[in-house]
Amino acid sequence: MNLVPGGLLDIAGFTPRWPTTPDAFVWFGNTGTYLLIGGMLVAEFSVRVWRFPDYRFKNPLQFIREARIRMPNIVAALKNG
Numbered sequence: 436m437n438l439v440p441g442g443l444l445d446i447a448g449f450t451p452r453w454p455t456t457p458d459a460f461v462w463f464g465n466t467g468t469y470l471l472i473g474g475m476l477v478a479e480f481s482v483r484v485w486r487f488p489d490y491r492f493k494n495p496l497q498f499i500r501e502a503r504i505r506m507p508n509i510v511a512a513l514k515n516g
Contacts, residue, residue: 436443439454480498484490492498 437451437453437455438457438460439445439451441457442451442455444451477495480495484493492501
């Protein structure tokens with residue numbers, strides 16, 4: 436939307452308040468979003484461990500191992516409705 440040139444506002448004839456270059460737009464779209472999602476996952480896990488001290492997974496590796504073990508059951512449940 437804020438992409439200049441070629442964004443929606445630019446095409447409509449308006450000047451964006453925060454113009455973004457094509458290079459920054461491509462970087463955020465291809466790399467920055469993954470970093471943002473990873474950061475949010477780390478923050479969410481940290482808050483979960485802090486808020487629930489008796490949470491059974493004390494580190495993300497334990498959680499990932501358990502998720503990998505249970506994934507076939509989750510997929511089967513989703514397929515069967």
